[in-house]
Amino acid sequence: MKYVTIIDIAKALNISKSSVSKAFNNRSDIKSDTRELILRTAKEMGYSPNPFAKRLMNQCSFQIGLVVPEFINAFFHEVMIGIQEVMFEKGYQILIMNSNESSEKELENVKTLTSNMVDGIILSMASQENVAYYSSLIDKGFPIVFFNRIPTKQINTSKVLFDDYKWAFFATEHLIYQSFKKIFHFAGPSSMAISKQRKLGFIDALKKHKISVDEKSIIETGLLISDGQREMEKLINSGNLPEAIFAVNDPAAIGAMKILKKHGYKIPEDVALVGFTESKLAELIDPPLTSVAQPTNEIGRTAAKLLLEQIESKGIFVPQTVILNGQLNVRESSIKLNEK
Amino acid sequence: MKYVTIIDIAKALNISKSSVSKAFNNRSDIKSDTRELILRTAKEMGYSPNPFAKRLMNQCSFQIGLVVPEFINAFFHEVMIGIQEVMFEKGYQILIMNSNESSEKELENVKTLTSNMVDGIILSMASQENVAYYSSLIDKGFPIVFFNRIPTKQINTSKVLFDDYKWAFFATEHLIYQSFKKIFHFAGPSSMAISKQRKLGFIDALKKHKISVDEKSIIETGLLISDGQREMEKLINSGNLPEAIFAVNDPAAIGAMKILKKHGYKIPEDVALVGFTESKLAELIDPPLTSVAQPTNEIGRTAAKLLLEQIESKGIFVPQTVILNGQLNVRESSIKLNEK
DNA sequence: ACCGGTTTCGAAACCGGTTTCGATAAAATA
DNA sequence: TATTTTATCGAAACCGGTTTCGAAACCGGT
Numbered sequence: 001m002k003y004v005t006i007i008d009i010a011k012a013l014n015i016s017k018s019s020v021s022k023a024f025n026n027r028s029d030i031k032s033d034t035r036e037l038i039l040r041t042a043k044e045m046g047y048s049p050n051p052f053a054k055r056l057m058n059q060c061s062f063q064i065g066l067v068v069p070e071f072i073n074a075f076f077h078e079v080m081i082g083i084q085e086v087m088f089e090k091g092y093q094i095l096i097m098n099s100n101e102s103s104e105k106e107l108e109n110v111k112t113l114t115s116n117m118v119d120g121i122i123l124s125m126a127s128q129e130n131v132a133y134y135s136s137l138i139d140k141g142f143p144i145v146f147f148n149r150i151p152t153k154q155i156n157t158s159k160v161l162f163d164d165y166k167w168a169f170f171a172t173e174h175l176i177y178q179s180f181k182k183i184f185h186f187a188g189p190s191s192m193a194i195s196k197q198r199k200l201g202f203i204d205a206l207k208k209h210k211i212s213v214d215e216k217s218i219i220e221t222g223l224l225i226s227d228g229q230r231e232m233e234k235l236i237n238s239g240n241l242p243e244a245i246f247a248v249n250d251p252a253a254i255g256a257m258k259i260l261k262k263h264g265y266k267i268p269e270d271v272a273l274v275g276f277t278e279s280k281l282a283e284l285i286d287p288p289l290t291s292v293a294q295p296t297n298e299i300g301r302t303a304a305k306l307l308l309e310q311i312e313s314k315g316i317f318v319p320q321t322v323i324l325n326g327q328l329n330v331r332e333s334s335i336k337l338n339e340k
Numbered sequence: 341m342k343y344v345t346i347i348d349i350a351k352a353l354n355i356s357k358s359s360v361s362k363a364f365n366n367r368s369d370i371k372s373d374t375r376e377l378i379l380r381t382a383k384e385m386g387y388s389p390n391p392f393a394k395r396l397m398n399q400c401s402f403q404i405g406l407v408v409p410e411f412i413n414a415f416f417h418e419v420m421i422g423i424q425e426v427m428f429e430k431g432y433q434i435l436i437m438n439s440n441e442s443s444e445k446e447l448e449n450v451k452t453l454t455s456n457m458v459d460g461i462i463l464s465m466a467s468q469e470n471v472a473y474y475s476s477l478i479d480k481g482f483p484i485v486f487f488n489r490i491p492t493k494q495i496n497t498s499k500v501l502f503d504d505y506k507w508a509f510f511a512t513e514h515l516i517y518q519s520f521k522k523i524f525h526f527a528g529p530s531s532m533a534i535s536k537q538r539k540l541g542f543i544d545a546l547k548k549h550k551i552s553v554d555e556k557s558i559i560e561t562g563l564l565i566s567d568g569q570r571e572m573e574k575l576i577n578s579g580n581l582p583e584a585i586f587a588v589n590d591p592a593a594i595g596a597m598k599i600l601k602k603h604g605y606k607i608p609e610d611v612a613l614v615g616f617t618e619s620k621l622a623e624l625i626d627p628p629l630t631s632v633a634q635p636t637n638e639i640g641r642t643a644a645k646l647l648l649e650q651i652e653s654k655g656i657f658v659p660q661t662v663i664l665n666g667q668l669n670v671r672e673s674s675i676k677l678n679e680k
Numbered sequence: 681a682c683c684g685g686t687t688t689c690g691a692a693a694c695c696g697g698t699t700t701c702g703a704t705a706a707a708a709t710a
Numbered sequence: 711t712a713t714t715t716t717a718t719c720g721a722a723a724c725c726g727g728t729t730t731c732g733a734a735a736c737c738g739g740t
Contacts, residue, residue: 001480001481001482003457003726005726005727016689017690017726017727018691019688019690020727021729022689024727027729029687029689030687030689031687049455049727050457052396052726052727053392053396053695053725053726053727053728054726054728055392055695055727056393056696056726056727057728059695071417081411093456094435095433095434096434096436098421115388115389117391140341141341225624261626280621281624284565284624284625285624285625286601286625343696345697347696347697355719355720357696357697358699358721358722359719360697361697362698362699369717369718369719370718370719371717389696390696393695393696393697394698395697395725396695396725397696397697397699398698399725
């Protein structure tokens with residue numbers, strides 16, 4: 001592939017390359033006749049500017065990085081689409097990297113991105129491991145926006161998050177209003193902030209309604225279907241079945257559901273279920289799973305806009321924290337039936 | 341963000357920037373002592389090479405484009421991961437674009453990518469619309485690899501594909517071996533090659549086993565859950581229920597399943613179901629759905645390797661067509677029970 | 681005809697690297 | 711010791727753009 005350059009155009013018209021450049025940048029010191037002539041011949045010759053030369057000059061790559069901890073669930077894909085929508089409109093490209101729940105890989109990804117001179121990074125962290133490093137980047141003026149899995153410590157940049165506590169509280173209250181008494185929680189890894197918040201919401205909802213919180217009612221599960229399956233299997237063997245379970249996320253709830261059904265238990269008659277972070281599966285499985293829906297697309301769009309603000313306001317910007325609202329999609333899996 | 345350049349290093353050591361460059365490129369005309377000194381101070385100063393300057397020089401971007409027609413199903417995400425695995429190892433970045441089933445958007449995406457000087461493109465087409473343009477690009481020496489939705493006409497480049505005909509044939513035969521007689525097919529859009537192939541496989545399997553192919557038994561559905569739902573609803577209303585349905589893909593099969601269950605039909609007792617293109621949902625729904633699994637990760641890896649071959653063999657390469665093998669995951673949804 | 685101001689253009693420097701080539705010094709050879 | 715060879719380095723050109731600045735051309739007004 002031979003690309004046409006401004007020098008080719010200049011030679012063809014017997015003018016200087018400065019003039020060609022000016023024609024494309026709408027500079028004032030070029031006659032409109034010649035500008036149009038240049039643009040026309042450029043089009044005829046099939047010219048398109050060399051992006052690397054441009055980036056080398058104006059020290060701005062028009063690329064941003066996106067680092068996510070996993071690609072398994074649809075959540076991050078959907079966020080990504082939101083980011084793309086905003087960024088492509090502004091002419092930015094997105095380099096997507098997966099840290100695969102590893103903070104070392106995450107650090108490596110971020111370093112690859114910065115050495116590729118992206119103009120900013122949108123980041124959802126695998127763990128709190130690298131916060132100090134990210135903080136130093138931010139202090140140097142490098143734009144970073146966090147979402148979903150954000151630093152627990154104070155950090156001087158914009159964040160997009162979901163009120164996990166509040167929606168876990170609502171989800172639990174929903175079960176309470178259905179007049180379930182014995183409610184368990186399948187919690188996520190205690191190291192993750194979102195797990196903590198959701199657990200806290202669960203506990204506080206029970207407290208508010210004067211239901212005693214047994215420590216045995218909170219089981220640390222994990223985030224995968226297999227985690228939900230394993231713990232449900234254990235629970236059935238122990239013979240200590242609850243009336244309802246609020247799970248840290250949909251996969252955990254779905255894993256539990258599969259095992260319950262395998263053992264012949266009915267949902268929601270024998271055990272009611274509520275998930276978190278609406279997945280496609282939630283409304284497709286049988287019975288459809290009640291779940292908290294996060295506005296994934298909006299999370300992406302918001303993160304993108306906040307990053308653009310930081311990039312464009314070279315230096316002086318006010319870090320914002322946007323908390324987005326969710327929705328509890330009530331489905332069959334959690335509805336108390338009149339007759340047992 | 342102020343980046344350290346080779347000039348900064350040169351100044352710090354009071355040498356020329358040529359020498360610094362040579363040190364990094366392992367050129368022979370530099371003393372090993374000075375090379376090490378340079379590398380050491382470069383590290384101390386936090387130097388990393390400007391990627392745009394590099395790309396401007398060696399006329400190679402180390403970026404490739406990936407254009408897919410949709411982001412809804414996991415299929416393309418999984419292929420993407422396979423591509424990433426191979427490409428990142430070789431130091432390539434991937435620019436991902438979604439044409440959203442629109443050939444205009446697809447053309448726009450490809451043009452954006454080429455004007456960004458990607459070294460090659462991996463492409464799954466929304467339709468056959470732009471084949472002529474892609475052909476001209478390939479003739480100019482621009483590397484393109486097609487996968488999944490490939491040009492039907494002969495095209496002079498590498499392709500990765502799945503034998504849709506063969507596996508549709510197998511899937512249908514599986515239903516026949518279960519001794520279902522009245523078998524319907526939910527076909528995809530007739531404009532798509534994969535739909536055609538799968539339909540042909542269905543028809544030929546019936547023919548082989550001397551089952552007459554009624555034209556009413558093939559229903560053009562669409563690729564979404566809602567399509568499957570709509571057509572199943574119609575079918576139930578018409579009162580002409582088959583014993584088994586082979587669907588063009590999992591969403592169509594799942595849509596059909598939902599409606600059947602809603603109307604109180606049992607699966608597989610009343611109607612058996614088989615999907616295509618294994619999705620996560622297939623084994624999670626109730627009953628688990630029999631489906632043809634495509635080797636998504638391998639599709640991605642193979643496409644990436646073929647593209648690298650084209651890129652590295654500047655000009656003289658032999659276009660390859662790799663047909664990958666699948667697997668029929670037989671699950672409850674299609675198993676004939678002894679007792680009705 | 682002369683002057684001040686404006687318009688329009690091109691030469692040259694620059695961005696941060698790579699590469700060629702000539703100069704110098706050190707080592708090897710005659 | 712004289713000459714050739716080799717090792718090591720730096721100046722300068724180049725990649726394809728942008729930007730600055732000075733020069734030339736043109737304008738109307740006196």
